[in-house]
Amino acid sequence: MLKYLSKSLSRTVHQCPEELQKGILKNHNNSNYDTEDDHRTVISLTVWRKSLIFSCNGFTVIGSDGSLVYRVDNYRGCSSDQIVLMDGSGNPIFTICRRKLRLVDCSWLVYDGEVGNNSSSKPIFHVRKNMNILEKSSKVLAYVYEYDGIYDKKKRAYTIEGTYTHRMCKILDESKRVVAEIKRKQDVAGGVSFGLEVFVLSVSPGYLDSGVAMAIVSLLDQMFS
Numbered sequence: 001m002l003k004y005l006s007k008s009l010s011r012t013v014h015q016c017p018e019e020l021q022k023g024i025l026k027n028h029n030n031s032n033y034d035t036e037d038d039h040r041t042v043i044s045l046t047v048w049r050k051s052l053i054f055s056c057n058g059f060t061v062i063g064s065d066g067s068l069v070y071r072v073d074n075y076r077g078c079s080s081d082q083i084v085l086m087d088g089s090g091n092p093i094f095t096i097c098r099r100k101l102r103l104v105d106c107s108w109l110v111y112d113g114e115v116g117n118n119s120s121s122k123p124i125f126h127v128r129k130n131m132n133i134l135e136k137s138s139k140v141l142a143y144v145y146e147y148d149g150i151y152d153k154k155k156r157a158y159t160i161e162g163t164y165t166h167r168m169c170k171i172l173d174e175s176k177r178v179v180a181e182i183k184r185k186q187d188v189a190g191g192v193s194f195g196l197e198v199f200v201l202s203v204s205p206g207y208l209d210s211g212v213a214m215a216i217v218s219l220l221d222q223m224f225s
Contacts, residue, residue: 043210045069045201046185047217059221061201061214070214080222084114085215094215097123098222106131108219109147110212123147125157127216129223141169142223144216158208164220167199171208171216179207182217 044064051058051073058072068088074080081098092114099107106129115121126147130140144158162169164182171180180203185194201217203210 041205043203043205045203045210045214047182047199047201047214049197049199049221059214059218070211072218083218083222085211085218087211093211096215096218096222106223108222110215110219125212125215127219141220142216158216160216160220164224167196169220171213173207177207179204180213180216182220 046062048060048062050060052060052068052071053073056073056075058074059070060068061070063069070093071086071088071090072083073086074083081100083096084092085094085096086092095111095113095115097109097111097115099109108127109123110125110127111121111123113121124147126145127142128145129142130138132138139161141160141162141164143156144160146155146157148155156174158174158179159172160169161172162182167182167184169182170178173179180201183200183202184196185198185200201210201213203213
């Protein structure tokens, strides 16, 4: 499947280095593993910080079997205040919109499916970047709240900690349980260096939907890139 994807990339989208394609495929073979506490299979996704469309920026997300799972395509030069996360077939899953209520407002709303600018749809999550200058030692990057018209700090759903710049982050639920992680991709492909453009997103499906986790990744990229 990835060979088909690679051909598609080189034919209609980008010229992807052959050694990178082979390296991604090789690292998929044993990417799923069981957790020790609940024995549920952890979903491991390879995230490539590149769109499938030549004229776009975004993400290409590949599953452990080499299939295309998620994608984000933002046309270059266009506003990134609205992002649509799609599945591998191009169907919209979430729409992420930046709030513009204040001059400085580092927060976003996440909607189910695709919504337009004048939509009356209600968001399902409110995501706020940690801007507390008094918490210099804090590892917290952002907070995810359940949304009910006005975000309620008491309804915090997830906390993101770590450093997205170095691709080392953890997503924790309200019980401080790690439900997803962002990690640098290990170089086991015979000298291939993946750098920061290719990384791994591991998700515990019993505690967090992989689509929500990828929406959070898209938001972190907006916040810290």
